[in-house]
Amino acid sequence: KQEVTQIPAALSVPEGENLVLNCSFTDSAIYNLQWFRQDPGKGLTSLLLIQSSQREQTSGRLNASLDKSSGRSTLYIAASQPGDSATYLCAVKGNNDMRFGAGTRLTVKP
Amino acid sequence: DAGVTQSPTHLIKTRGQQVTLRCSPKSGHDTVSWYQQALGQGPQFIFQYYEEEERQRGNFPDRFSGHQFPNYSSELNVNALLLGDSALYLCASSLLAIYTDTQYFGPGTRLTVL
Numbered sequence: 533k534q535e536v537t538q539i540p541a542a543l544s545v546p547e548g549e550n551l552v553l554n555c556s557f558t559d560s561a562i563y564n565l566q567w568f569r570q571d572p573g574k575g576l577t578s579l580l581l582i583q584s585s586q587r588e589q590t591s592g593r594l595n596a597s598l599d600k601s602s603g604r605s606t607l608y609i610a611a612s613q614p615g616d617s618a619t620y621l622c623a624v625k626g627n628n629d630m631r632f633g634a635g636t637r638l639t640v641k642p
Numbered sequence: 643d644a645g646v647t648q649s650p651t652h653l654i655k656t657r658g659q660q661v662t663l664r665c666s667p668k669s670g671h672d673t674v675s676w677y678q679q680a681l682g683q684g685p686q687f688i689f690q691y692y693e694e695e696e697r698q699r700g701n702f703p704d705r706f707s708g709h710q711f712p713n714y715s716s717e718l719n720v721n722a723l724l725l726g727d728s729a730l731y732l733c734a735s736s737l738l739a740i741y742t743d744t745q746y747f748g749p750g751t752r753l754t755v756l
Binding site: 573633 | 677734
């Protein structure tokens with residue numbers, strides 16, 4: 533059974549800092565891994581999608597990597613801004629469904 | 643192009659009651675998935691509908707049922723509500739033929755069971 537873990541559960545950084553969020557999963561038989569952003573009480577916004585054959589994806593200040601063999605992914609956020617404050621969720625897609633981690637709650641202080 | 647829409651936004655029910663939540667997928671999508679997100683947790687997969695049939699199901703009791711209509715919109719029904727059913731219910735749509743594509747999520751319905 534696929535299990536997804538995100539560390540840390542919460543992170544507070546000053547504006548301008550570069551940061552890394554971590555995601556690990558137990559079953560490497562995945563189709564893809566996706567990073568989402570969720571603002572309080574809202575739905576999910578897709579940030580980056582990495583197919584199982586890919587190693588990384590970039591969008592603006594965001595870069596996500598995938599190491600399927602070790603069951604790990606990282607989301608790198610460069611030059612963080614207060615508007616980046618949100619919960620970041622990773623999700624892996626397998627044969628049966630999409631499994632989510634519990635998320636990392638990020639606070640960027642001005 | 644309207645994205646995924648859900649109704650209602652908020653709902654308050656009492657234990658034992660029944661509730662119906664609604665979802666309209668993104669234009670061009672044929673598959674709808676439902677998720678339950680408890681406070682402080684990641685979304686948990688409930689089930690997925692394609693061609694008006696339940697295609698996959700997560701670890702949820704039979705009190706949770708669904709339906710998909712010919713226009714691809716979907717309903718989630720929960721019977722005999724429990725306090726533990728209080729959560730944000732998210733709907734996501736996708737195109738089954740592109741299984742590896744992203745799912746697009748709606749804003750969710752916040753259900754409170756008293």
